[in-house]
Amino acid sequence: MKKEYLRICMASDFFYPNIGGVEEHIFNLSQCLLSVGYKVIIITHSYGDRVGVRWLTNGLKVYYLPIKTFYNECILPTMVASLPLIRNVLIRERIDIVHGHSAFSALAHEVMIIGKLMGLKTVFTDHSLFGFADTSAIITNKFLQITLANVDHCICVSHIGKENTVLRARVNHTRVSVIPNAVDSLVFSPDPKCRPTDRIVIVSIGRLVYRKGIDLLAQIIVDMCAKYTAVDFLIGGSGPKMGMLEELIEKYHLKSRVKLLGSLEHSAVCSVLRKGHIFLNTSLTEAYCMAIVEAASCGLQVVCTKVGGIPEVLRPELIYLREPSVPALIDGLETAIKDYRAGRAVPPYECHRIVAESYNWQNVSQRTEIVYSRIIGLPHPTLGKQLANYHKSGVWPFLLVISLLWLILRFLSWYFPVKNIDIARDYVKR
Numbered sequence: 001m002k003k004e005y006l007r008i009c010m011a012s013d014f015f016y017p018n019i020g021g022v023e024e025h026i027f028n029l030s031q032c033l034l035s036v037g038y039k040v041i042i043i044t045h046s047y048g049d050r051v052g053v054r055w056l057t058n059g060l061k062v063y064y065l066p067i068k069t070f071y072n073e074c075i076l077p078t079m080v081a082s083l084p085l086i087r088n089v090l091i092r093e094r095i096d097i098v099h100g101h102s103a104f105s106a107l108a109h110e111v112m113i114i115g116k117l118m119g120l121k122t123v124f125t126d127h128s129l130f131g132f133a134d135t136s137a138i139i140t141n142k143f144l145q146i147t148l149a150n151v152d153h154c155i156c157v158s159h160i161g162k163e164n165t166v167l168r169a170r171v172n173h174t175r176v177s178v179i180p181n182a183v184d185s186l187v188f189s190p191d192p193k194c195r196p197t198d199r200i201v202i203v204s205i206g207r208l209v210y211r212k213g214i215d216l217l218a219q220i221i222v223d224m225c226a227k228y229t230a231v232d233f234l235i236g237g238s239g240p241k242m243g244m245l246e247e248l249i250e251k252y253h254l255k256s257r258v259k260l261l262g263s264l265e266h267s268a269v270c271s272v273l274r275k276g277h278i279f280l281n282t283s284l285t286e287a288y289c290m291a292i293v294e295a296a297s298c299g300l301q302v303v304c305t306k307v308g309g310i311p312e313v314l315r316p317e318l319i320y321l322r323e324p325s326v327p328a329l330i331d332g333l334e335t336a337i338k339d340y341r342a343g344r345a346v347p348p349y350e351c352h353r354i355v356a357e358s359y360n361w362q363n364v365s366q367r368t369e370i371v372y373s374r375i376i377g378l379p380h381p382t383l384g385k386q387l388a389n390y391h392k393s394g395v396w397p398f399l400l401v402i403s404l405l406w407l408i409l410r411f412l413s414w415y416f417p418v419k420n421i422d423i424a425r426d427y428v429k430r
Contacts, residue, residue, distance in 0.1 A: 006372060007039040007094055007426070011111035012101040013074045015044040015062065019237060019264050020207050021290035022102045022127050025157075025181055027056075027266070032365035034058050039426050041093050043086070043111055045075050061424075063089050067107070072209065072240070077106035077143075079113070079401055083408055084416075086114050091421050097372055099123045100151075103140060109147040116150050116386065117406055121375050124148060125155040125179075126165045129285045129308040141168040146398055149389040152375040155179050155368070157288035158309025164287070170393075179367045180313075183293045185356035187270055190299030190348035194274040200231045200337055203276030203300065205269060206283075206291055208239030213282030213305060215241075218248050219326045220282070224333060225257055231337075236272055238263040273298040278336050284324055286310050292319065297355040299348020301340060303332040315354060317346055 010030055014022040030040040035058070042062040054062045065085055070076035090098070090111075098115035100108030103126055112122045124147075148154065148169045154176045156162040166173050195201065202224070206212045217235075224231050235245065235258065242260065249258050261272065273279070279295030281304040288309050292302045296318050304310055306321040313319075320336050322328040339345045346354075381389070383406055387399050 004373070004376065005037065005039075006096045006376065007041075008033060008372070009041050009043055009090060009093065009095040009098045009111070009115070010101065011043045011098060011105075011108045013045055013069070013105040013107045014102055015042055016056070016266065017047055017050065017263065018073060019205070019266065019269070021181065021288070022105075024266070024290050024294075025125070025127065026101055027060075028182070028184060028361045029365060029368060030060050031058055032361045033368070034060060036365065036369075039093070041089075041095070043089060043107070045069060045107055061093075065089075065107075070106075072104070074104060074106045075110075077110060079110060079405060080408065082107075082110060083114055083405060084412060086111055087118065087409065087412060088416075088421060090115060090118060090120065091418055092424050094423060094426075095120055096376065097121045097123060099125065101125045102127050103144050104128065109143070112151060113147060113402070114405065114409075117383075117402070117409055119380050121372075121378065122151045123153050123155065123371060123375065124151045125157070126161060127157055127287055129161060129164045129287045142393070142395065144169040145393040146390060146395055149393055150381060150386050151175075152378055153177065153371050155371060157181050158312050160309040160312065161287035164308075177367075177371055179364055179371075180359065181288050181290045181293065182359040182361045182364045183290070183297045183355060184361060185297050185352065185359075188273070188294045188297040188352075189270075190297075190352050191274045192299065192348050194271075195277055196275075198230065200228070200278065200340070201234060201276040202231060202278045202280050202333065203234045203236070203273060203295070204280045204282070205236035205264065205272065206281070208235075208237050208241040208245065210241065211284055212239075213284045213324060214239075214244070216282040216284075216324065216326055216329060217280070218245060220280070220329055220333070221245075221254070221258055222248065222252055223326065223330055225252070225254055228337075231257075233258040234261065234272060234276060235259065236261040236264045236269070269294065270298060273300060276300050277340055278303060278333065280329070280333065281305065281310075282324070282329060283307060283310075288313060293355060293359055296351050299351045301336045301345050303329065303336050305329070315358075318351055318354065 010026050033040050045067045046064045067075045100112040279300040279302045286308040302319040305324040320332040322332040
């Protein structure tokens with residue numbers, strides 16, 4: 001049976017040149033879908049002077065919309081302001097399915113809501129875990145309940161992530177699938193010759209934000225450098241906590257031992273990992289954590305907080321799981337150092353083999369295709385049905401927002417009809 005040709009729109013605030021697990025997931029999944037004949041485009045916001053349409057590897061088309069960020073690389077969720085632009089892109093590319101990524105991404109939620117009002121199928125991948133008590137979690141969970149009310153299907157990257165999403169977003173468990181992340185093992189491979197032989201290098205790569213446990217990382221750097229003269233740190237990533245780390249390095253005179261690499265290009269991540277012996281992840285909440293899989297694929301020992309879905313990711317011999325506290329993580333680092341020096345650590349190429357056999361993007365892509373094929377034939381809910389689903393969230397003023405969006409879409413259909421929009425050519429084999 002011939003596979004149906006589909007046009008997919010990946011939408012998220014988080015994409016290149018930003019570096020992180022969500023960005024990696026979107027890029028690699030898109031590349032696999034392109035390779036099997038789907039059309040894939042990306043919608044994200046502008047990054048500095050990166051505005052407009054850009055083309056990445058294998059013809060991956062990216063729309064960097066001219067929308068300013070509001071907080072932590074996310075746009076302000078106005079709903080209305082970006083509607084004409086998003087509508088134009090979705091029509092121009094003749095999109096069939098909108099696939100939003102990350103609960104933190106306001107742009108992903110906007111594109112999914114607008115896409116659903118335009119009659120498109122929608123899928124959402126949740127990459128994070130949330131609590132239920134603090135103010136931030138309560139607001140985010142309520143917003144997620146609203147936006148997922150009419151999503152055709154949800155994907156979570158771990159089983160604990162699925163339980164979390166079902167509870168906090170009140171999504172029926174039958175509409176949620178678990179598809180883990182993966183790693184490009186051809187790119188992320190070991191090279192022990194890149195490591196120094198007389199020192200231990202600890203690598204940490206990720207967004208420098210509170211949720212990633214950067215406050216824990218800062219204290220660990222101070223304590224480990226004071227206790228071990230042969231230990232250095234390589235820190236990759238950018239974010240609001242960068243200033244704190246810079247002040248710490250200056251205060252304790254650690255410039256020669258702690259290097260802040262800033263935001264890294266995707267092509268540079270592997271070369272940084274190869275320089276290290278141990279990868280440290282201090283996340284306070286994590287649904288999966290792609291970074292530890294990439295690190296293990298490069299042959300590093302992994303020391304990581306035992307939170308969220310992380311215990312599901314790597315086999316026990318490849319990871320040192322600890323509670324999210326400074327003493328516990330230092331204990332994990334010290335154990336990893338002792339095992340390395342005693343020759344008890346799993347050899348780098350054996351680590352790579354285990355990861356390569358367990359995680360690959362082709363498998364993730366195939367399972368995602370199954371989700372697409374299941375939802376493409378579902379009937380489209382009427383506006384009344386959509387409003388009824390949104391009303392179940394308990395935030396009735398949002399019905400006014402949806403009604404306004406619908407009216408604006410009707411107006412645009414008259415003022416700027418589809419026939420006046422240039423249709424993009426599909427550069428894919430049919």
